[in-house]
Every structure is written in C-alpha cells, then in structure tokens.
Amino acid sequence: MSKRYRIRLLWLLVPASAIVLAFAVSSIALLAIGESPISAFRSMFEYGSQQNSLVSMVNRAVPLYVAGLAVAIGFKMNLFNIGVEGQYRIAALLAAAAGAAVTLPAPLHIVFIMLVAMAAGAAWAGIAGVLKVKRGVHEVVSTIMLNSIATGIGAYLLANYLRKPRLPHELIIQTRQIPPSGQLPPLAVIGGENLRSFVLIAAVLGFLVYVLIWRTRFGFDLRASGINPDAARVSGVSPNRMILTTMLISGAVAGLIGMSDLFGFFHAYTLDFPTGLGFDGIAVALVGLNHPVGVAAAAMVFGWVDRAAQILDLEGIPKEVIIITKGVIILSVVVAYEVVRRLVQTQEVKAAAEETRRLEEQKEVVAA
C-alpha cells in the first residue's frame, strides 16, 4: 500500500519539478540578458497575486482547459488529435456567424451557438476520423493538413460569405455582432476585471468528460483501447467505431474552446481571435496527465504565467521569456514522465519476478 502511495507521489513530483526546472532555465535566460531573475520573479508574484490578476488567470485558463480536455480525450485512447487548432477555429467562425444570424431567447441562443460550435468541431475532426477508419490515413498527418486547410477555408468563408458588410472607412474584417441574447454577462467584476461566466460551463464540461471517460462503459472501452488495442478488440470493442466516436467527441469539445472569448469578450469572430490555443491545449493535456483535474491545474499555471508576465514589460524585461518557461515545462514534463513510467515499469517487473520466485520456493518447500 505504501509503495503505491510512493509511486503516486512520484507522478505528482514530475510536474512540480518540471516547473522548478523551467523557472531555473528562465532564470538563466534572464541572467544572460543582464536582468535579475529574483526581482523579475518577485514582481511577477506581486503582480500575479493581485485580485484582478487572479481573475485574469481564470479567464485565460478556461480556453486552455477546454483545449486540454479536447486533446486529452484523444490521448486517452492513443489518438493524437493535433487538429484541435483547426477544429476550434472553424467552429468559432461558424458559431459566431450562426449566432449573429438568429434571434432566440437568451438561454436558447447560448445553447444554439454552443451546439453549432460542437457540431462544426466534430464535423471537422470527423474528416480525420473517417480518413483513418476508411482509408487508414494516420490522424497526425491528416489533422496537420486539416489545420492548414481550416485556415484557408476559414479565411475564404469570412472574406466572402460571413463577413459583416463594412462601412467605407472600416478596415476590420469580422462577422456580424451577436445580439445581447447570445452574450454571457460577467459572473462577477473583481478589481475591475470581468470574471467570464463560461468558467461555469467549462467546469461542468470537465465533470462530464470525467464521468464519460472514467465512469461509463464507453469510457472503459476507450481507455482499454488506448492501453491495449488488441485486448480491447478481442473483448468485443470495435476499434473503428471507437476511433470515430472519440474523434467526434474530441472535436465537439474542441469546438467549445473559443466560446469563452466569443460569449464574454469578442461577440463576433474577428481576425484578432486568439490562435494557437489548440497547440497550447496539447501542452496542457500533457502536463495535466490527461486527467480533468490535472488539466485544470496545468491550465491555471499557464494562465497565471501569461498574466503575471504582463508586468515584466513595465520593468523593461522582455515578457517573451515566459514562452521559454512554458516550452521548458512541456519538454521536461514529457521527458520526466517517460523516465518515471519506465522506472515504475521496471519496479513492477522486478516485484512480479520476486513474487513468482517466492511462490516457486514455497511450492518446492511444500513438495519437499
């Protein structure tokens, strides 16, 4: 029992040590440009612990969290959905356009926009799923291609069909504004910063994903397919059906990544709509060990670092140093997980061998 506890502790130590290492590397980078890392981190912590910074941290963490969930669902059955990026951008564009095109009572309007986003994300991910199931195209390759295709198609649709008719002097390219019934008012205003309401929906989403993956028959099949596809197939799980369903669910969740920004801030799809969240989601899922709770923690860490770094520019330190921090976190986490995984595996093999030998000896004693 204590051994299992120790292993669990070992797993938890990994992200913690990765974060420490990342800050160490960032300190070296700061020292290299002649800045004091101590004062930099002190001002980051001072600024980052203010109330409005914490609110901003949550706002920044929510899309990352949803992205992490979308990626984690795929990872749980060894599917690499690198295409989350394309899925959420197509979904956000279509949902914004659809949301602006209809008028519905408030709660229905929100639900409608979310359903459009989930359908669009699922459909885009479904292409990769069908290609894998029907034609054996590896999902990594197809989703990379689909990301770029999404960029092109999205730009085309926005420029030609979904764009708001602009006034002569306007240069902004964006979809029509979603009416107030399709917007979410802030949950609270703390220290002048709006806490976006989508955090509640994201929390429910996380819980639903947890239940789906860890507490249902489908989730069991999914995880089994991830750990040992052959065993799962023999036990009657259709691999093709699992691949397709998982891709669709992952894409549907990915469709929701942009919703926090859409409901709470932009109210339209614009050219400044955040990009790169799909790839950050991969990082968050990896650091968070593909578990909703871990992903939430990782998203909070990334969100906090993003926010706290804003102060660095005022101190004359390039805030870009935190991109290095994040990159090092990702790399060291994946390396450390691999090392721990192998360590645990060897220990288990050793323990099993010892157990077998003990049983053999007992048998011999009995036989004698």
Add this chain to the structure above:
Amino acid sequence: MSWGGLDTALAQATRGRRLEARRILLLLAGVLILLSAVRVITGAPDLTSSDTYGAALRLGVPILLAGLGGLYAERTGMVNIGLEGMMILGTWFGAWGGWHYGPVWGVVLGIAGGTLGALIHAVATVTFGVNQIVSGVAINILAGGVARFLSVIAFTGHGGGATQSPQVTSELPRLTVPVLAGGKLFGWQSPDVLGWLENRHWFLLSDTSALFRGFMIDLSILTIITVLLVPATFFFLWRTRLGLRMRSGGENPWAAESLGVRVYTMKYLGVLISGALAGLAGAFLVLEGAGIYREGQTGGRGFIGLAAMIFGNWRPSGVGAAAGLFGYAHALDLRSAPAVHALLLFAAISLTLLGAWWLYRRRLTVGISTLVIGGLVFLWFAVTDTVPAQFVYITPYVTTLVVLAFASQRLRMPTYDGIPFRKGEQIT
C-alpha cells in the same frame, strides 16, 4: 541460391527501374504538352513562362529542403513534426548571422540553429524515448518562443523589434547560364537562345524552352545546392553503407541492432540532418527571400515539406517533384490570377484522362467518380473567372490528403516509422 538466379533478379530490377524512369519521362512530357495546350486555349502566358518556372523553383526550395529533412528523419524511423520549429530557428539564426557577419555565416548559423532544435528532439525521443509527435509539437512551441525572446534582446533598437530583424543585405553568388539563358561569360553578354525561343510563343517549343530557361536564370548558389541535394540524397541513402544503416533504423531497427548497427547513432544522425536541412530552409527564406527575419515567416512550410515528403512517397525524387508542384501552384498564385484560373482547365482535363484510364483498367467506381470530379472542375472553370487565393493556399494540403486517401496502397513509408525503439527490447 545460385549466382544465376541473383543475376536474373538484378536484371529484372534494373529493367523495372528503367521502365519506371521511362514512365516518369512520359508523364512529364504529357504534362508539358497539356500545359502548352491549355496555355494556347486560355491565352494565359504566365502558365508556362520562364518567370513562373523560376519563381516556382525559388518557392519550392524551402519546401524541398524541409521535405528532404523529413525524409532523412523518417528513413531512420523518426517522425519529425518539429520541422516547422527548426525552420523558425533557421530563419532567426540565419538573419542574425547574416546581419552580423554576412550571408555565408547566415547560412552556417541558420543550419546550426535548425540542428540545435533537432538535437533537442533527438535527445528527447531517441535517448529518453519520449513520443516523437509530442516532442515535435513541444519544439514547435519552444522555437516560436525562443525566436521571439531572442528578437527582443538582439534586434530591438537596432532597426528591428520583437517580431522582425533589421534588413539583412546579403547577396550570395548568383548564376545565369550563358548562351542558353543570356548569362554573362567573362563580362561578355551572351545571347539568350531559350529566351528568344520562348518569346516566339510557339506551341510546345516555346513552353519547353521556358521550362529550361526558368531553371537557368538568376540561380542562387543555395538553389543549386538544394536541387543537387536530391540526387545526392538518393545516392547517400541508397548507395552507401552509412545510408543503408540509417535506413535500417526505419525498416527494422531490431534486425539492424542484431547485425551490430548502432541504431541510436543512426537515428541521431537522421534527426540532426533533418534539422540542419530545415535550418537551411529557414536561412534561405531570409537570405534569398525576404531579406529580413519576420515572425511567422515560415508560414507552415515545415508542414508543407512534410506533405511533400508523403506525397513523394518517402523518395528523394518524389519529394523533389512534390516540392516543384507546390512551388508552381504558389508561384502562379503570386504572379497571375488568370493563370491560376487556367490551371483549373488543366486539372479538369487531367482528371478526365485519369478517369478514362481507370475505366479502361476496369476500375469502374474510381474511374466514374474521377470523371465526375473532372466534370465539376470543368464546370467551375467555365462559370467563374478567378480562383480565390485561399484555395491556392490549401492546394498542397488537399492534394496530400487526397493522395493519402485514394492512393495510399501505392505509398510505402518506412516500416518502423515513428515507432519508439529501445535497445534490447522488441515490442512487436
């Protein structure tokens, strides 16, 4: 086995290769004739002008370098999604080196930058056995951050900023072939024979001259090196011992290990060469393209390179052809909208011919659906006047997906591509 049997087998293989080469030449000739015909019908001279071919070459070089990079890595069994990031490092270090020490150092440091990214990838994946996709994604994120950080500290206040470098004025040697394409020969302005032929606008003859002329005018030394890398890569990987050992890491690392090949070293080598080529591609973008480092300059070319590698069936000549095709599409898009539109007619006719061929081979479903698609493309050509730029942008990606979806049985990737290899453990 008798030597006689081996001889027959070798002879067959040689004959097969000759047939293959003849088929490729035939195909190329067919494409050229068809393009010339479309040029005459639509009256879009840019479709086959030497300027277009020259631009296609310049735009194809970074894609080709990235594709060859991917090839080296995947032939040793290592998937390298991090090509894009390594190319970003190549652009930054290429610009920094070019700005400080001149173009030669720009190239050297660009290569070094890409190799550094590859070293991280190799340590994580080969030594620590981290999943190759995960590591590649991490490197793409990291490279963007490192480039941004370095720009802030190196370029701000020197005529650049967080997202771009100062102007890198760096002229590497250039060559225009004399006599055939009008280059200078010891200061003597030689005649431009192919140019003269091209300007006659004769069917096929002018178009063919333009193709050759496009590959002879204003060539950067880097372009020449890159084009030569295609046969060099083939020779190195398929005709040398080291190449064979490297490929054995991708075909069957356990068998290779049992024969005494140092598989880890081979994999390291493959990944490092891959990063070096991606870095060179980045340096090329800066030194021969924009003359400046700009954030987002690579524009997904690492991924297009990956697409070219797959489209080219993990073969150097195939990667070259794919890079040329993608470069051509991009060049047309940059140069002339009517020519892109004319290309639709070309696609429609090709699809129709392909569909007819399949029908002749009694592959009814594929044949009919290809014919239908060909008809639709023709309809598209007939009812519109232009093709949106975004459609040209997605062409390489869509082509690759279509090829993967419908011709994947003709593709053959290295058997153990992307599968982690641990010394002394056999998983399969």
